[in-house]
Amino acid sequence: MMSERSNRELELIIQRLNSQLDSKNEQIAELNAFIQSATENTQELIRNFRAFCVKVLESELAYGDITSRDLETMSLNDLLGRARKMLRQNQEKARSIYDTFKERLTQKNQMIQGLTDQVSQLKFMIDNAEKMFNSPFEEPQDLKRTAAYMLDTDTPLEALRPAMAVTTVADENERVVDLSGSGEKSEVTLVSDGKMYVQNLESITEQLKEIHWQTFEIIVDSGVSEVSVARRLVAEKLFDIGESISNEKASRLIKQLVTLMLFNQIKVSTGMRWFTVLTLTDIGMKLYIEKFRKSPVETEYQKIVREHENAEHGYTIKDVVQILKDTGRYRSVSMSRRGNAIQMPDGRSCIPDIVCCLPNGIEYYEVECGNHHQSDFNDKCNKLKSVTQNLFFVAPNRETVEKKLKPQIEQWIRECGRALLEMSGVVVYLTSISDLSGxxxxxxxxxxxxxxxxxxTPPPKKKGGDEQKEE
Known part of the structure; x- marks a missing residue:
């Protein structure tokens, strides 16, 4: 009995082991199939990887640095390292090519912009040439004066002495208008040692002799403003006892009219000279209308203040105009805002301070006192470079050149790009009025x-004890 049970148990054990063995064999078969598939995939990946590396390394193959057999026998690690190195070199080369094409494209765009500016400049020159050449600016005879010669500009107003003529110095009882604290064109302050008061007109007319009335009429009718011009005009046109009067007597007559408050005196500095201008007072206007039954003409001072930012800017432009005329290079020189206005394609206007007509071209000058914000200055320069290649800037003195205009011009160049401006053919000229006169x-x-x-050259040093005369 015992033997039969043991045999039975043994058979059961053998059956279990056979069943487990069959299961393991199935698992081994499945694993072998997976390994076979993975091996085939891996070999395919290796073949593709080698083909990729061959593609990456084709430049080395082309130059004979390695052969196809070398690639086939090379280990995967060596092949991968070599491919990475070549890929890195190719990426660097591609970046270099990209940067080169980008730089060339930028240069082409700059060239296009430069050519566009040149076409715009030529268009404006053609559009304005006929008007400029056929209708040259003629300065009124009474505003013409002799050639300008510089003494010194880089000095305070009190130390400036002009090179032209002689001007009346205000006596203690004369009224002088102070513009130093005034920001508006029409706002001035009447100052004197005493307080401002209402003058009895009869007390004034009683002191006016016929020669005073004649002097008054000559000055007001002419519209001149500068005292030196008024004095010369009175000396030419006024006769006393059949003879023309001297400059000294004309100067005394003008001083008396100022003392009687028919005129105000205003000091003006242009950087190259300081001088005095006459403006008609309310009393002078009332007496003129009552005496001569007509309205006064617009004076040179009024025209300059109306057309320009202020009197000093306007008269500085006038002095620059005279210096440019004295060079003899130009057919005509205009400071007329209306005549100088240029219409831009976008509807804006460009109005240079001075337009000079050469025998075969036009030059535009800007007289700058350094009062513009950078954005406004940039806008002005951008307009000018659309109509001309040469930008001319003149400042009242060397200090304005160094501290204001030079930094503004250099900032504009940086913002525009020096390469672009070179493509456009732009050249910027900057000077003080003293250097311009030289x-x-x-x-x-x-x-x-x-x-x-x-x-x-550096500004000239003043010699101690030198005296210069005011105009």
């Missing part, structure tokens, strides 16, 4: 270098 430019920006060309 026919030289303080700085020239030719856009070929970041630094401008410096052509001026």
């Amino acid at each position: 026919q030289r430019w303080t700085y020239v920006y030719n856009m070929k270098d970041e630094r401008p060309i410096y052509t001026a």
Whole structure:
């Protein structure tokens, strides 16, 4: 019995082991099939990887640095390292090519912009040439004066002495208008040692002799404002006992009219000279209308203040005009805002301070006192470079050149891009009125270098004890 049970148990054990063995064999078969599939996939990946590396390394194959057999026998690690190195080199080369094409594209765009500016400049020159050449600006005879000669500009107003003529110095009882604290064109303050008061007109007319009335009429009818011009005009046109009067007597007559409050006196500095201008007072206007039964003409001072930012800016422009005329280079020189206005394609206007007509071209000058914000200055320069290649800037003195205009011009160049301005053919000329009178430019920006060309000499030093006369 015992033997039969043991055999039975043994058979059961053998059956279980066979069943487990069959199960394991099935698992092994499945695993072998997976390994076979993975091996085939891996071999396919290796073949593709080698083909990729061959593609990456084809430049080395082309130059004979390695052969196809080398690639086939090379280990995967060596092949991968070599491919990574070549890929990195190719990426660097691609970046270099991209940067090169980007730079060339930028240059082409700059060239296009430069050519566009040149076409715009030529268009404006053609559009305005006929008007400029056929209708030259003629300055009124009474405003013409002799050639300007510089003494010194880089000095305070009190120390300035002009090179032209002689001007009346106000006596203690004369009324002088102070413009130093006035920001508006029409606002001035009447100042004197005493307080402002209402003058009895009869007390004034009683002191006016016929020669005073004649002097008064000559000055008001002519519209002249500068005292030196008024004095010369009175000396030419007024006769006393059949003879023309002297400049000294004309000066005394004008001083008496100022003392009687028919005229105000205003001191003006242009950087090259300081002088006095006459303006008609309310009393003078009332007496003129009552005496001569007509309205006074618009004076030179009124025209200048109306057309320009202020009297000093306007008279500085006038002095620059005279210097440019004295060079003899130009057919005509205009400071008329209406005549100088240029209509831009976008509807805006460009109005240069001075327009000079050469025998074969036009030059535009800007007289700058350094009062513009950078954005306004940039806008002005951008307009000018659309109509001309040469931008001329004149300042009242060397200090304004160095501390205000030079930094503004260099900031504009940085914002525009020096390369673009060079493509447009733009050259910027900057000078003070003193250097201009010496026919030289303080700085020239030719856009070929970041630094401008410096052509001026240092300001002359004043000699102790030297006295110069006011105009």
